[in-house]
Every structure is written in structure tokens, then in C-alpha cells.
Amino acid sequence: LTKYVESSENATVADLAYSLSTRRTMHQQRSFVVANDAAGLVEQLGTPRPAAPWTPAKNAAPRLGFIFTGQGAQWHAMGRQLIQECPHFRQSLQRCDAILKELPDAPEWSIVAELSKTKETSLLGETLYSQTICTALQLALIDLMECWGIKPSAVVGHSSGEMGAAYAAGILTFESALIAAYYRGRYMSANRDGGVPGGMMAVGLPEKKC
Secondary structure, three states, X not given: OHHHHHHOOOOOHHHHHHHHHHOOOOOOEEOOOOOOOHHHHHHHHOOOOOOEEOOOOOOOOOOOEEEEOOOOXXXXXXXXXXXXXXXXXXXXXXXXXXXXXXXXXXXOOOHHHHOOOOOOOOOOOOHHHHHHHHHHXXXXXXXXXXXXXXXXXXXXXXXXXXXXXXXHOOOOOHHHHHHHHHHHHHHHOHHHHOXXXXXXXXXXXXXXXX
């Protein structure tokens, strides 16, 4: 390949990649290089990556199950790298902010802004924020994986994760799942402002004694 690229005046990276991908045998052991032009390709071919096993698809796409967690798994920097590096993911979260702003009792805070805070200033430990933002992240992840061609065959959700699962299953729309999460968090945190009193307790009991 190196000799061909060096000796051919008309060789392009795109043409070579096309031919190797579609016009040559797809061997079980394959490797790859990353280059933007012929000179970079020659350089990379001098130190190729280790070969990786490759097996052609024999059946339909694999069956995948998605599990959606509820409140409690959140942390201040979750989703931050995707927000910074993946426009599709960031746009989904911006869409969430736009939907919430249209509500009659819209939040004064932003999902994207909250996820950009430091550990010391983050409010994700509070129910009002965590319920909405965890669901927003799940919705954004579902849409991101779908654009990559990854769809679940089955879903299950726990607590507030049920809304993300319902969206993945096609039961709720993007907007409905997000709004449900927002009001769920809003009313569960209402007792802090002198509203509905209440609390939750986890008790370790076997099934027969519950």
C-alpha cells in the first residue's frame, strides 16, 4: 500500500479507503490507520495498528436491553464530555431547556448550565434538579444512540427512570417524558417550601414481611 501511494500521482485517501472497504476481501484479521492525506497515510502505514478480529454479520442486529436508573446515580459532571464534544447530544439538551421554558411555571435554571457547574456549586443533589436532569440526559442518550443505529429490543426503568424507558419504548414523546420528569421533581420537592409534607424511608425486609 505504501509503494502504491508513493508511486501513484492520482491516489487519494478517500478512493483507497473505498476500494479496501467495498472492493476487496474482508479478511477476519484487519487493521486500520487514520490520515488526512497521502503523506500522512504513508507515515501511518509505517506503524500500523495491531490487527483486530472481524466477523461479518450473519443474522439481524443483536438484541439489546436498556436499563434506566432512577434518582441517586447523578453526579455534578455527568454528561459533560458529551456536551463539549458531541453537537447532537448538546442540541438534545438545549431542546430540553427550550421545552421547559415554554411551561407556565418554567424553571429559572438551565439544564446545560447546571451540568457545567463545579462540584461545590452543583445543585444536582436536590430532587427538583436531579429528576429533570437525569431524565434529560437519558433522552439525549437515547436519541444519540438512535442516530448511530443503536435501538433497544427491550427496556426497563426504575423510579424516575421509567420515563426514559417509556420514551425509548415509544410510549411517551420526548416532550412528555421531560415534562413528566420536571413536575415529578417539582412536587416531590414541594415539602421544602412548606407544601405537602412527607418523606421516604428504605427498610430492609424480606418479601414475606413487607
